[in-house]
Amino acid sequence: MEKNYLQECFQKDGIELPKYNTVQVGGSPHMPQWKSTVTLFNGQSFTGDISSKKKGAELSAACLALDHIQTEGIEIKPCDIPRAKPKIMFSKNRIKFKGKPDKNWNIFVDIENQELILNELCQSLPIENIYVYGYLSKSREHELMGNLDCDSRTTIIVAPTTRADGADIALTLGVGRMSVEDPDDGYIIVTCDHFGDALVDILQERGVDICTCRSLDEVVDRITSSQ
Numbered sequence: 001m002e003k004n005y006l007q008e009c010f011q012k013d014g015i016e017l018p019k020y021n022t023v024q025v026g027g028s029p030h031m032p033q034w035k036s037t038v039t040l041f042n043g044q045s046f047t048g049d050i051s052s053k054k055k056g057a058e059l060s061a062a063c064l065a066l067d068h069i070q071t072e073g074i075e076i077k078p079c080d081i082p083r084a085k086p087k088i089m090f091s092k093n094r095i096k097f098k099g100k101p102d103k104n105w106n107i108f109v110d111i112e113n114q115e116l117i118l119n120e121l122c123q124s125l126p127i128e129n130i131y132v133y134g135y136l137s138k139s140r141e142h143e144l145m146g147n148l149d150c151d152s153r154t155t156i157i158v159a160p161t162t163r164a165d166g167a168d169i170a171l172t173l174g175v176g177r178m179s180v181e182d183p184d185d186g187y188i189i190v191t192c193d194h195f196g197d198a199l200v201d202i203l204q205e206r207g208v209d210i211c212t213c214r215s216l217d218e219v220v221d222r223i224t225s226s227q
Helices: 002-011 054-072 115-124 138-147 166-181 194-205 216-225
Strands: 019-027 032-039 045-047 074-076 087-090 105-110 130-137 154-159 186-190 209-213
Touching: 002 054, 019 054, 032 054, 045 054, 054 074, 105 115, 105 166, 115 130, 115 138, 115 186, 115 216, 130 138, 130 166, 138 154, 138 166, 154 166, 166 186, 166 194, 186 194, 186 216, 194 209, 209 216
Parallel strands: 105 130, 105 186, 130 154, 186 209
Antiparallel strands: 019 032, 032 045
16 A cells, blocks of 8 residues: 555656665575665665565555655655646645544545635645545636646546536536445545535435535544544
8 A cells, every 4th residue: 555655646746656676685485584675766765674575575665755755745856847846745744643544535626616725735634545636627727727736646637628517517426436436435525615515415325424624624623533
């Protein structure tokens, strides 16, 4: 899980993926011992604990790298992302949780009426177990995309329609599909439109853990209250 997530952190922005150097450090031919070092795009390296399996050794190294990213942050320079502006990929000022969220949380943001909160979510929430999906319609893509400053766990979905309710419909479909595929996850819809409340009523009848929020504070309260 951690190894996959570490890769996803860089893959979305087209940044060079982490490289693993895994070598045998002892044991016997039938019971070898392995140690792995993962090197990030900026040259930082992290060596994990010895493990009886290659995957275990690489997982240990990935955990160390993720822990460093979550606590210290990591800077992405203009040369690291083609055609991108400088930014801090992971902020040091994230809201501190006791441990990690108790389960995966999927946050669906109606960008067309909650544009600013998407950036606040990415800058403030811990990256572990929290995934953000932003929705907007094609007619407002050029207007809004330039204002977004998201991190790698964020997915932006542009609804291929110019209708006024295009983003709302696409968000509804996205929440419905994911709640069927991952019924044990938590779901938060960030919108000021009434369709969000209606969607929550319908999915709660099916036992889905879902709610609507209209501010960053409400999102944080909902996630922390479940811990």
